[in-house]
Each structure stands twice: as structure tokens, then as C-alpha cells.
Amino acid sequence: MSINTTSSHSDTPPLDMPQPDDHRDWDKAAQEFQQDVLDKVQASAGVWAGGIATLLGLFGTVALVTGPTEVAKLSDPIKVVAVAATVVAGALAAAAVLLATQAQELPDLSSENWNGRAYRAYVMSGAMRARQKLTRSRFLGLGAAGVLFLLGIIVMIDSAVH
Numbered sequence: 001m002s003i004n005t006t007s008s009h010s011d012t013p014p015l016d017m018p019q020p021d022d023h024r025d026w027d028k029a030a031q032e033f034q035q036d037v038l039d040k041v042q043a044s045a046g047v048w049a050g051g052i053a054t055l056l057g058l059f060g061t062v063a064l065v066t067g068p069t070e071v072a073k074l075s076d077p078i079k080v081v082a083v084a085a086t087v088v089a090g091a092l093a094a095a096a097v098l099l100a101t102q103a104q105e106l107p108d109l110s111s112e113n114w115n116g117r118a119y120r121a122y123v124m125s126g127a128m129r130a131r132q133k134l135t136r137s138r139f140l141g142l143g144a145a146g147v148l149f150l151l152g153i154i155v156m157i158d159s160a161v162h
Contacts, residue, residue, distance in 0.1 A: 034120075038127040042104045045134045049100035052141045056093045059148065078158040085151040092144035099137035103130040 071082055106126070 038123045041127050041130040045100045045103035048137060049097055052093060052096045074158055075162050085147050089144045089147040092140045096137045096141035099133045103133035
């Protein structure tokens with residue numbers, strides 16, 4: 001990559017890019033975005049937590065309705081796989097909800113010198129921690145969904161064979 005270009009993942013514009021006529025508007029918008037980033041991450045975490053909690057509730061309802069009689073119909077090795085996969089998926093989903101909920105929390109605030117610089121540090125570090133928790137939550141939630149998907153395929157194949 002040459003000195004005068006940047007990738008799409010860079011936050012630095014190319015050196016030869018001229019300043020737009022409305023650069024002050026862009027600077028103001030960038031500052032407002034930075035100030036609102038914590039709220040945006042927390043709102044995103046709230047939506048994600050609600051979605052995962054809903055899926056976990058739906059999964060629990062289906063498990064309650066089908067009950068152990070459906071598991072008893074499976075072949076012996078698949079019974080163990082089904083129970084283990086269900087426990088793993090439940091644990092992953094519960095951890096995903098917990099992390100998403102933590103991502104919504106306001107960071108602790110303690111400063112003897114509360115000013116704009118301290119506020120900026122508070123917002124940026126809080127947003128970074130919330131985003132990390134949200135990313136982990138998404139990873140765990142998708143892991144839970146993947147385990148359940150694989151379990152569904154295994155049960156379907158076992159039911160077709162037996």
C-alpha cells in the first residue's frame with residue numbers, strides 16, 4: 001500500500017484527499033457520533049439480549065412440551081449426545097444473555113477531576129468494554145444456535161434410521 005492510500009478499514013483518509021467544503025459539519029458529526037457511541041452499543045446489546053432471551057425461552061418451551069418421552073425414542077448413543085448438546089446450548093445461550101446484559105450496564109464512574117477529557121475517556125472506555133462483551137455475547141449466541149442446529153440434524157437422521 002502506498003503512502004497516499006488507505007484501506008477501507010483505516011480511519012485515516014488518504015493524504016491527497018481534499019478537505020470537503022463542509023468539513024466542519026463532518027467534524028461535528030464525528031464528535032457527536034463519538035459522544036453517542038456508548039449509548040448506541042448499549043442499545044444494540046439490549047436488542048441482542050432480548051432476541052437471545054426470546055430464543056432461549058422458546059427453546060425452553062419446546063423442551064418442556066416435548067419432554068423426556070421424545071428423548072427416550074432416540075437410540076442410546078444419541079440420547080447422550082442430545083442431553084449433552086442441550087446442556088451446552090443452554091449454557092452458551094445463558095452466557096450470551098448475561099454478557100449482553102452486562103454490555104447494557106453503565107460503566108462505573110469515579111473521578112476527582114470530572115471534565116470533558118475525563119468524560120471522553122469514560123465514554124470511550126465504556127463503549128470499548130461494552131462492545132467487547134457484545135461481541136462475545138454474539139459469538140456465544142451463535143454457538144448455541146449452531147449446537148442446536150447440529151442437534152436437530154443428528155436427531156432427524158437418528159429418527160429416520162430407527
